[in-house]
Amino acid sequence: MTAYNKVALAGATGLMGTPILEHLLQNNFDVTVLTREDSKATFPDSVKVQRVDYSSKESLVSALQGQDAVVSALTHLSIATSEALLIDAAVEAGVKRFIPSEFASDATNPKAASFPLYTPKIASIKRLEAAAKTNPNFTYTSVITGPLLGWVVTQAFINPTDKTAKLYDGGDRVFSVVMRATIGKAVAAVLSHPEDTKNRAVKVHDATSTLRKLLAAVQKAVGEDGWTVSTPSVEEALAGAWAGVKAGRFDFPTIFGFIVAASQGEGYGGELENVDNELLGISVKTDEELQALVEKIVVGADRTGW
Incomplete structure (x- = not known):
């Protein structure tokens, strides 16, 4: 499995998205940022920008055509409303790797998994697991870090x-504990080590x-x-x-x-x-x-x- 090159990033202007974008660019990934249709955000000239309707699967599938990987850095509230459709669109568009918006304490721990705080994140992981089982070319990696x-x-x-x-x-x-920059480094490294990181959670801290x-x-x-x-x-x-x-x-x-x-x-x-x-x-x-x-x-x- 070769390293990925074309990466779509959702939530690029947020707390996690900013360092992720920085390190994707530092590692020479071909980055496309997904932005809402009314967004006024600006990005470096090397970044492609795709305006999307996060409530439209058709819009997301179109934006993700030709992408090797999707990284979601959506906020906690947006995970519940938008990440499921983003996952489904990635599968339909032929994306090979999906990294959900995890970047937090360990929701794979059975005791922590009972917290309603993590319900949207766990729902995304279950959706990714099911998609990976039925689509051999689709894989995922979640990144667990602990608090900032x-x-x-x-x-x-x-x-x-x-x-x-x-x-x-x-x-x-x-x-x-973790620094935001380390989260960015971890995401770039996951995409550079696709075989070693596929279909599992990776754990990283500072x-x-x-x-x-x-x-x-x-x-x-x-x-x-x-x-x-x-x-x-x-x-x-x-x-x-x-x-x-x-x-x-x-x-x-x-x-x-x-x-x-x-x-x-x-x-x-x-x-x-x-x-x-x-x-x-x-x-x-x-x-x-x-x-x-x-x-x-x-x-x-x-x-x-x-």
Whole structure:
């Protein structure tokens, strides 16, 4: 199986799509960006742009003709409304590889898979598995990464601006973290290693750490004085999330409890095992390198890189 060349990217302007596009171009893929018909986004001259109606299979099939691979970087809400049709269109158009919008904690973990947060992602994987079984020339790869390091140390669990931190269950549970750039590298590497990555999930991270260690790294960068640190319970956060969903809420404060459990809960797969870093040519960061990344995120001139 030869490496792919022509790649269509959906969601190219989003949080995940931006680094994916950057690394596809750096690795000399022939990239076509799928944009909504009313999009005002602009792209480098080397990028082809196809305006599509994500609610029309006919529009998507036409746009995907001749493409070797499709990478979906759709947002969580768009996965539920658009990714199924994008998968079906890719199959009909003769696309050889589909990478769904995964790029998060491990939804292959049975405990985490029960969370409604991951229902759209799991539905996409089941659809891809079924398509691969009935279409021998169609394959897929999902990319599992754990949460974004920058989000963890600036918003989700640690806030260096307000000097607050929530160390769930004491903050000593090991979990995986990733940079957005690494997600871009991983996607490009998957498409360069089609045989080794076909019809399975690949797992990649930048490092493993704990909330307590990451807090120490942030404090080393911004100072230790004036912090308010709490140690809430993972199970209480999870119980609150379930209660909110049962009450009909699905806003971010509600679903955050599922995110907490997926990364910080015991047995939910927060620490990725059997990672594919070596296959994909992505090094795991040392403690010193992780400290440097944290410092760049919280005090660096460019904080958008995470």
